[in-house]
Amino acid sequence: MTQPSACAFVPERAESSVYTRGEAIVKRPEEPKPRSDEWTLCLLRVRDTQDQAAFVQLFNHFAPRIKSYLMKGGGSDTLAEEATQEALATVWQKASLFSPVQASASTWIFTIARNKNIDAIRKQKRPEPEELDWIGDKEDDASVALETSQEESGLRLAVSKLPQAQRTLIERAFYGEMSHSEIAAETQIPLGTIKSRIRLALERIRHDLAREK
Amino acid sequence: MTPSNINHHLTDAVLLAYSAGTLPEAFSLVVACHVSLCPQCRSALDGLEAMGGAVLEQTETTALSGGALAATLAKIAKDPTGSPAKSYRKSSFPSPLQDYVGGGPQSVKWRKVGGGVKQAILATDKTASARLLFIPAGTAVPDHSHNGMEMTLVLEGAFSDEVDRFARGDVEFGDEDLTHTPIAEVGTDCICLAATDAPLKFKGIIPRLLQPIIGI
Ligand SMILES: [Zn+2]
Numbered sequence: 001m002t003q004p005s006a007c008a009f010v011p012e013r014a015e016s017s018v019y020t021r022g023e024a025i026v027k028r029p030e031e032p033k034p035r036s037d038e039w040t041l042c043l044l045r046v047r048d049t050q051d052q053a054a055f056v057q058l059f060n061h062f063a064p065r066i067k068s069y070l071m072k073g074g075g076s077d078t079l080a081e082e083a084t085q086e087a088l089a090t091v092w093q094k095a096s097l098f099s100p101v102q103a104s105a106s107t108w109i110f111t112i113a114r115n116k117n118i119d120a121i122r123k124q125k126r127p128e129p130e131e132l133d134w135i136g137d138k139e140d141d142a143s144v145a146l147e148t149s150q151e152e153s154g155l156r157l158a159v160s161k162l163p164q165a166q167r168t169l170i171e172r173a174f175y176g177e178m179s180h181s182e183i184a185a186e187t188q189i190p191l192g193t194i195k196s197r198i199r200l201a202l203e204r205i206r207h208d209l210a211r212e213k
Numbered sequence: 214m215t216p217s218n219i220n221h222h223l224t225d226a227v228l229l230a231y232s233a234g235t236l237p238e239a240f241s242l243v244v245a246c247h248v249s250l251c252p253q254c255r256s257a258l259d260g261l262e263a264m265g266g267a268v269l270e271q272t273e274t275t276a277l278s279g280g281a282l283a284a285t286l287a288k289i290a291k292d293p294t295g296s297p298a299k300s301y302r303k304s305s306f307p308s309p310l311q312d313y314v315g316g317g318p319q320s321v322k323w324r325k326v327g328g329g330v331k332q333a334i335l336a337t338d339k340t341a342s343a344r345l346l347f348i349p350a351g352t353a354v355p356d357h358s359h360n361g362m363e364m365t366l367v368l369e370g371a372f373s374d375e376v377d378r379f380a381r382g383d384v385e386f387g388d389e390d391l392t393h394t395p396i397a398e399v400g401t402d403c404i405c406l407a408a409t410d411a412p413l414k415f416k417g418i419i420p421r422l423l424q425p426i427i428g429i
Pocket residue numbers: 219221222223247251253254255
């Protein structure tokens with residue numbers, strides 16, 4: 001997405017800091033400050049104001065990716081096309097259930113695409129865990145979204161720094177190319193690191209927000 | 214979220230397969246039930262799904278047909294809210310299990326297996342099988358080993374075997390290497406949800422004869 005979008009959070013420009021060490025002037029590479037990802041903000045608009053323009057942006061970004069994902073999952077072009085449309089319709093229909101405490105938009109939309117892959121392409125069922133009731137205040141969602149996005153972008157950065165072989169394994173697992181026993185036999189997937197990295201962060205965010213059930 | 218007393222959790226490989234959507238239905242049911250009871254595994258699952266989100270973001274794009282957006286908007290116009298979320302009664306059975314049983318423990322259609330042990334096979338696809346086990350307090354399930362993978366989740370009561378003690382929320386994994394004799398604790402009857410991708414092998418002669426009849 002190169003064009004400014006309606007949902008784009010106005011990012012604070014990070015300033016390159018200049019400092020001296022001895023004689024040398026070291027210019028540090030510009031690091032963008034963390035920001036909520038624009039897709040999560042789009043999804044919040046769909047959820048809160050049924051914003052069609054925001055939905056179209058989500059569609060344009062995610063539908064072509066979901067279609068590829070579903071074709072990797074074994075769907076023909078026709079089947080994947082239909083299932084992609086259904087997945088995006090589900091994004092609209094279920095938007096009221098989206099909580100940025102739990103996930104960013106891309107994570108939440110991934111789970112919808114995955115479930116579509118199971119029921120429409122593979123014709124199977126996937127029991128879902130009990131829903132948690134987040135009694136969190138919707139007013140807080142923008143700041144919570146920022147926190148979740150930061151954690152997730154940290155996770156993505158960690159993943160992007162993994163050796164290529166490990167990244168490939170993660171992709172193969174998510175594209176459905178590895179069975180459980182293949183995953184279990186594979187010692188190269190750095191699951192522990194990845195899991196604990198986001199787990200602690202999410203537990204902290206939730207601890208602040210969730211009330212005793 | 215109340216802190217849990219769960220000591221035996223899902224493995225990373227099972228959680229990853231579940232988050233990727235590749236676990237057979239029967240095992241997915243056990244995972245969904247454990248995650249419903251276990252904040253720790255729920256957070257781990259969220260982390261893995263975030264990875265799935267990252268993978269989706271990096272996936273190359275495939276063009277949709279020209280009318281795809283219009284067709285999607287038409288689907289939405291036809292059904293703006295989708296099917297309503299189901300509601301569940303509070304029970305010792307997490308909601309994913311209630312979907313299979315049609316309610317809580319009182320809705321289970323038990324069949325006697327022998328020695329007071331009862332079971333109910335749940336309707337899942339054939340890639341693996343899931344069943345509920347009722348073990349009266351103080352009773353032992355016959356010695357058995359496993360062909361493939363078995364996952365057993367305790368829902369009520371507790372049992373102990375050669376490995377450890379397992380109480381509500383705990384999951385025991387069994388494979389070729391595990392031969393065990395689970396004994397339900399005195400005091401409370403034990404209800405477990407078990408999934409397996411192969412028939413159980415009982416060591417005792419009578420359970421072996423029973424095996425074809427009870428279909429496990
Ligand atoms: Zn757990």
